[in-house]
Amino acid sequence: MSIALAVRLATYLLVLDGIVALVLAGLLGPAGAAVALGALALSWGQEWIRARIRTRGLGAVLVGVAAVASIVDLVYLAETLLDGFVHLLLFLVLARLFTAESVRNAHTIAFLAFFMLVAASSAAFDVGFLGVFIAFLLLSTWLLLLQHVLTESAPAPNRVVAGGAAQWASPRMLMGLAAAAAIATFLITTALFFVIPRVGLAALPFRGKIGSLVTGFSDRVELGAYGQIQNDASIAMRVHVVEGAVEPEQLTALRWRGIVFDQFDGRAWSVGRANRVTLRRSPASDYRVGPFRGRGPQLIQEVFLEPIGTEIIFAAPRALRLETRAAEITLDDMGSIAVPSPSARLHYRIESELETPPTLGALRSGPRQPLDEPAAARYLQLPTMAPRIAALARQVTAGSRDAHEAALRLTAHLSREYRYSLNLERRTKLPPLEEFLFDSRAGNCEYFAAALAVMLRTLGIPSRVVGGFQRGEWNPYGRYFTVRMRDAHAWVEVHLAGAGWVSLDPSPRADAEDGTVGASLYLDALRLRWYRYVINWSLRDQVEVATTIRRQATAWRFDRAALREWLPPRAVVAGALLAAAGVVILVRLRRRRAGGPAARATAALPRFYARLLRALARRGLRPGAGETAREFAARAARALPAAAPALEGVTAGYERVRFGAVTLEASELAALEAAAASLRPSRTR
């Protein structure tokens, strides 16, 4: 492949990479991508087309039409300014590809392709951007190097190419150079990326992806709303367990609490009389969101939320402390946390004190903290409903000694006697809850939660419904839970006088474990790392890393025993050293045989002459600056008359090799070496 063709190929691949970036970012739809790719293919074959079709003037007309279309698009049609600029960028790239006459234009095209990546960076947060970025880095170093070779090798009126460009033309050598440059660029990029201080406060990205509002996480939720998303396998969030007293994998009943509902109107749950407060960032740059009770193990979670269009913060109950970039958050009296800033919601760290089921002893001996009158009324609110629901509740809980036992009986009854189903088609004209309890006897988690909460309220036990997510799949490679949209879940919190609010889950839904294994788990772990260490890399992380390095550096002591333990066995060390020595010898032999630098150095200063110089240096005779070999030999002969013949012979030999480009016979070399050696001063004992 010629260098010019390689430059062209690299240019087209760069543009293709830019288009992929725009598609990943959602800035270019399938139709737009198809048009751009078609134009790209057409411009590749333009020579062929021009040779067959008379296109005189057609190109100018097409470019004019496209230019006008781009301006109209930018001013009137584009959804946002960014979309308009993206279209304009595409037009410029393609126009340049159609009109580029020399490889010099490749630089301009590469710059435009780079700005495609810049445009994509405002909206592409997926790990796919990493692939696009690496491809761009490889291709751009390759292109820049090739273009440099091509431009520099071109003769010009005041420029001569010594030896011709053919000396460059080893593709293997160029590939090797480009690969080395790309690897070095990648490593330095990585280092710079992590080191450059994140001094700016992360405001909204240019085009933050808010995402469509997901049913179920707003202030009002119809019964059955979760059913719409419970077939959706897309990822809602990833919860990295930073630190915890228990192994996260063993926490089978873990749930991510989100929004809490207190009002029921027979068809929908809503947040009725919640008392919301706005919290501002505390001096320690975190938010205290709940009191520490010391009743359960603590768990620190780092949550990477996909843009699912809700303001809710999800966390294992009960949340204690929240770290987020948001300047303020809102907290209601039911423990629901909301963050208005969308970018701040995408990554946060939260500390929770996990719930433990209340023991009978604790319930009986714990401090009695009944709800006050208005709160009790709030959590016992019920719409007008069929008396048979209350009757069923009384029937199931008959004989219960206290509210806790009644709640447990109702939970057990629902999960045993009713079936979990996502088929939520209405079969009767009864109110939804009545139909679930007495006719269909099947429903999704919201029906179970609503039934339990309502039945508890009919018995005078305060309760509320919680919306959130089930635990999700455990990813052992990244130590995090992958929570999907289908893990959306509803359960109940019941107020028990001795224990406060206690979670109960009447839904018999099986754990949403699927067969995700192997490569996809690895890929997802990579995705999490991308979010964690690239998208969300912050000043706080930089400070943490610096502090850790400093702490470890100051704490470091030379430990001989540890070193011995760390070192591999002696045989392995010896083997490695031998192998390294073998490689060095082989390389040297090969270079010498190939006339490498070592051999050339010998030709420049023959060994026998170097030996002569060393021998004379020992006698205090050194060649002066500007003194020729012959002059030096004459001076040395005056100082050492006995050595005159040897000096003359070795100098003559040196002149033949150095200036006459003569290759001496082995016997001649040996004689000269012996003559040079004879000049060494004899050792005295």
Added chain:
Amino acid sequence: MRAPDWLRRLWHPRRTIWPTRDGWWTLFAAVGLGVAAVNTGNNLLYLLSSMLLALVVVSGILSEAVIRRLRVAAMLPEEIYAGRPALMGATVTSAKRWVPSYSITIEVLEAGRAARFIYIPRIPAGEGRLITWEATLPRRGRRRLDGLRVTTRFPFGIFLKAGQPTLREDVLVFPAPVPVPTHLLRQLSAGGAVAARRRGRGSDLHNLRDYRAGDDPRLVHWKSSAKTGTLTVRETEAETALDTRIVLGSGGDPARLEEAISEAAALAAHLLGAGAQVELAGRGLWVPPGRGPGQRRRALTALALWDPAAADVGAPPLRPGVREIRVGLG
């Protein structure tokens, strides 16, 4: 007081780096993206800005790797004449053991005209390349060459890295060569030629000898060959002009003076070529008599360096049998 080394190095760095047009674009884009990244907190912008900065860093490292330990040695012509192009040469040798030098451009600097470039695609480690170029030095005398500069745009063409100018050597420029003026030739022929009693290309017979392979057949002496029966050739005597003292006048306008110097040089070269003994005299100028190439070089050197305003050194009186030719007087 002598400034410390590091300070002098700061003032006169070993290498200079300057962005090319693409380099400026790269720097502007890196800074612009950096500002955008700080403003938005978008880490992907930090990533792209880091990539551009990394390209700059890698470009600096690789260009330094190719340009370092390159030695340039001059190979200058023995004789350089004013106003005549001279073929200059230099060897560029890599003193590195392993790493080859790629894409080296040698910039030939010449005051008053645009630099010329000699591009060397590759110099393997430990090897050298010979480069040559033409240079015309306008005036006689000792002149300092403007030198060469080793530069490279390797690897991405976004920065031009250049070493300090090297090979700023002093060279001696002989007077501009001119043909011997006719009036001087006439003065020469007025003196006539004298046989030199040695073999040469004259017209008088010096000797007869046997023909040897390679002899000019026109020199065969047919009469003697017929007599002796073996091919015999003539050997002629060399002819030489009279030994001459060339006296340079120092008056007149500078342009005429330079012309006179060139004429004197041409005359001296002509006479020395013909085997005559030549001496040079003038105000502040005295080249003792001598003949052959050594005297030619001495005469040209003296004329190249002659300063008519210098103090008179006083030439000895003219020896008998030596004629005097005055150049540039009146």
